[in-house]
Amino acid sequence: MAKTSNKKSIILGVIGFLLVAFGTLLVFLVPVIMDQQVEKNVRIDPSSGFAFEMWRDLPVPFYMSIYIFEVVNHKEVVLGEKPRVRERGPYVYREYKQKTNLTFHDNGTVTFIENRTFFFAPDKSVGSEDDYMIVPNIILLASSIMVKDLSLPIKWIISGAFATFNEEPFMNRTVKEILWGYEDPFLDFINMILPGKLPFKDKFGLFSDFNNSNTGVFTVNTGIKDITKVQMIDTWNGLTEVDFWHSNQTNMINGTAGQMWPPFRKPSEPLQFYSPDACRSLTFVYKEESEFRGIPTYRYSAPDYLFANGTDYPPNAGFCPCLASGVQNMSSCRFNAPLFLSFPHFYNADPGFVEAVDGLHPNGELHSLFLDLHPLTGIPMNCSIKMQLSLFTKAISGISQTGSIAPVILPVLWFGESGYLDGAVYTTYYNTLVLFPTILDYLQYVLIALGLGFILIALLLPFVQRNQEENPHVPNDIHNSEECPEDSKLLEDPEYGSPGT
Template identity: 55%
Template sequence: MWKEIPVPFYLSVYFFDVLNPEDILKGGRPQVRERGPYVYREFRHKSNITFNDNDTVSFLEYRSYQFQPDKSHGSESDYIVMPNILVLGAAVMMEHKPMSLRLLMTLAFTTLGERAFMNRTVGEIMWGYEDPLVHLINKYLPGMFPFQGKFGLFAELNNSNSGLFTVFTGVKDFGRIHLVDKWNGLSRVNFWHSDQCNMINGTSGQMWAPFMTPESSLEFYSPDACRSMKLDFQATGVFEGIPTYRFGAPPTLFANGSVYPPNEGFCPCRESGIQNVSTCRFSAPLFLSQPHFLNADPVLAAAVGGLHPSQEEHSLFLDIHPVTGIPMNCSVKLQLSLFIKAVKGIGQTGKIEPVVLPLVWFGESGAMEGEPLRTFYTQLVLLPKVLHYAQYVLLALGCFLLLVPVAYHVRSQEKCYLFWSSSKKGPQDKEAIQAYSESLMTPAPKGAVLQEARL
């Protein structure tokens, strides 16, 4: 199960279709419409599995995606109007560069036909499209972008791995089972501005240590978010007859440094509830948050029309079987947004008012089902329950077996008195017979010769 996860995972993607791109360029308030979900079946398998001498195992986990039309609300050929990340992202990055360089960029954008907003299909936005600007940058500024050829939001994820994980097996120290020792050979990353934020804590996000309690927390390192995340216990529950603990994101997960000081290392920050991930995303002004700016500063959702944060629909959670630390049901939901604004000297940005504009939100979900679920229920729920009640049955049976000889002994005493209790002789005869019967019940002295008594 650890090598080939039997649980079917699904990636559900929701796009924010921009309804008024021309108004935004004139300084108007953005209006968006949520489109989706566009659902993909996610396949995972581990390879290059190597057991090391220090109680660790190293592996690469590869991911691939297949579109699921029957589960989707639309097709990959649907057109979506979105901000042109390459243009608007580059404009913000060039804000403090010399004016001559910004004018040169405007000329390049005009020559290549680049605009602030684009109208492309879901498939192109997801898995990549040819863009002359990418070819130009890779030609004259090699190494600026981590990708070659097509540009897409999820182009780097399909048929790729999430880095080399080295985790503890727990053979020598059971308390460290599943914990990450290193990722890509590093015991800490260098994306952030504090040691605490750069730490690689928790597991790789698939299993946790067994024997959890409500005081436990769930930590894991996410290569996609470039950081470790910590979820808190929320409630107990039951999934398909299996007892679970639900862990969810605390309100401080993406809080800025002024609201939650330990997150100061993730700054420079904007409003609370969004995390600046530019340092691990080629310096583009990208922000990570919960969908629809859930648990974020209300100013963010109010600045964009069409957003409706909901705790029920947009919160992330993991339901864990506390005895084993294995997830039974999970749904991890995150949103990617782009900070856009008018930049003097770059004509394509027009009069855009500064705003954090949502691009897409996605949820990775999976629930144990089928034969693995039945096996899990039988071995870890049904059998322990049977054994739990069996101890009381065996205890009752033991008590019954102990009472049998006691009852037999009592009945034997009663039989000794039966022959005189029904006698019709006089009082003196009854006393003599009773004395004699009691003498029969008294053990004979050692070495005495027993004789037959006849009445």
Template identity: 60%
Template sequence: MWKDIPVPFYLSVHFFEVLNPKQVLRGEKPVLSQRGPYVYREYRVKTNITFHDNDTVSYLEYRQLFFQPHLSNGTEDEYIVVPNIMLMGAAVMVEKLPDLWKLLLSGALAGLKQEAFMNRTVGEIMWGYEDPLIDAINAIVPGLLPFKGKFGLFMDFNNSDSGLFTVNTGMNNISQVHMVDSWNGLKEVDYWRSSQCNMINGTAGEMWPPFMSPTSLQFYSPDACRSMTLVYEESGQFQGVPTFRFVAPKTLFANGTDYPPNEGFCPCMQSGIQNVSTCRLNAPMFISHPHFYNADPSLVDAVEGLHPSKEQHGLFLDVHPMTGIPMNCSIKLQLNLYIKHVSGIIQTGQIKPVVLPLLWFAESGSIEGSVLKQFYTNLVLLPSVLEYLQYILLGLSVPLLVSAALLMARRKRGAAQKSPRAPARATPSSETTP
């Protein structure tokens, strides 16, 4: 199961379309409409599997995504109005540069007919589109963008690996099985400002050590550039299999003011969003729960069209505690872009500073079919049968023991009755004549 995970995973992507781009440029509140989901079947394949002498194993896990029209609400050819991510991101990134650089960039943008918002297809936004703006930015501000050619939000997500994981096999200590030893050769990352935030904790997010306690679990997410801790919420069942449900605590994306241990993830803004610019090419990107669930209400109020709810936007993991294997899961994250008016970049108009949701996605999967049946039979049904059987055998043993005791008592009594009596001893009589 570790090598070839027998669980069908799906990636569901929801885009936020900006309905009033012209008004936003004049400083008005963005009005958003959720589009999708656009659903992809996700296949994961482990390669380069190498076992080491110190009870660890390293591997690369490749992901491939295939669009599922029958599960989607729309096609990849649909057009959506979203922020011009390259333009708006570059504008904030060059805000502190000399005015001359910003004027040159603004002039280049005008010559390329670049605007603050763009109308592109779902496929282009996901998997990349050719944009002369990339070459222009690289020419004017060398080193600002570490890539050339196409740009797409999920370009690095498909047909690629998530880094070289080295995890413990649990050979000598089962409580350490699946726990990450290193990622890309690193014991900790260097994205954040504190050693605690840079730590690589937990597993790779696929399985956990067995015999779990109802407390918390951790996993390292390369997509979020950090380790995440989920907390126990409740016990339940999935298709008859007992599970522990783990969910995200409210402190997961809290800022350093509300939750001091998160100070290392700053510079922070409101609670509920995490600045990931340091691991996303220094672009002003933030991650959060979908629809700013569990976030500062001001983030929801800054735009129209968001309706956060636990049922739709809360992430969860249902794990079988005896084996540490997830039975049902849905990991959800939202990608946001910080946009604002930047002096010298005329394309930014009078946009008021706002953390604008771009999209949110869910990676979901659940054990089903023959694997679920085998799981239920071996780990639920048979142990239950054996447990009942021991009581049945115990119940049967009581009359057997009683019968055996009665038989032994009867044999002893019969033996006593059959044994010969001793002859009476003669006593001298006073009437006997000597």
């Protein structure tokens, strides 16, 4: 019996030791396995499977919601009164992005063009593309600002041309025309006498150069040679910096193209990306830990200094000439048109901008932006990027159409681009990069606990066996008179009869 007990103890001990050893090995191997899994799936490599397909052809729902500011007192504005606006929308468009012309280079980079198309989503919109509204006539108002320093006779000629083509400072157009373009005889006239001076040829629309277009030629690092540089821009349109602004720092092309970032993020590391639409690199900073459908994330938001002027934040001096903080002058990269970029409703901007226009209600919950990033992989889980486009306008002597318009930064529209990981892509991502590493992480401790349990049983088993041998168990017998004397007496009691009865 002792030999059998010893054999069982040895087997249990060996099993326990192996489990503890394997579990301990996993403690060191799991981080390595997780890092290797992450690197394999986030680098730009056709052999990396679903991550490459996701990068090349964004399969998750992505929407652009547009809110237009209708000027409800346009006649009074021409007479010098404060503008009063009413927000209309959202008018929502499903956005599709696909990278084409992929060319991989020996230095570990890839060049591509990302095409984008928009389709109206009536089920998500409040209103129709056929809705009419009164908005600023940007062709007239912007042109007036752009020629304000010309001689008076030339401005009279321009004003006469406006009158000839029935151009007014405000126009009544449909949403579709405002966004995607409308034919304008005055635009044809300008292109005829000043060919190549304007970016618009056949139609003018605020987003007419967005649809069925691309944002330029990007060359980014694939991460195959250095995973810490994956997605980082090497060049944009062959450039390492732009020439729109007035300092080396503001002209730098920093970060990624804005869809993914290098993995293994730390809260101290900001997110940087270059936006061709904003003509500059943008920076988001860490705000707090968050979670998206079971996936741990870091939430990033725009810093207070993003649109600060050069006085409040000296590194932004290169974006000047500046007004008060909260708006960015876009004229140098928009053909000198007096356009300004800000957060919706001038959120987080100088109060003077809000006070100059009735109908604005800045709200942090509605008008701030955020991006939830999975720090291990550098892939966004959920985001909402919001920006406002405004027009500076005022009365220009010699341009009669501008009347007595008071100087004002007039909001035209704001838009929010949003998307989140969903469907089969989310499931694959979660299983591959979250669930599998989590199982491995827990498995190591389960194996160690089981191993220690087996070892403990192996150590106790000989003592249990020895105790049983020294104290054998004797079964009870109700017929044993020594153990049950009272039962024997009952059997001999005359009242119950004798055993022989």
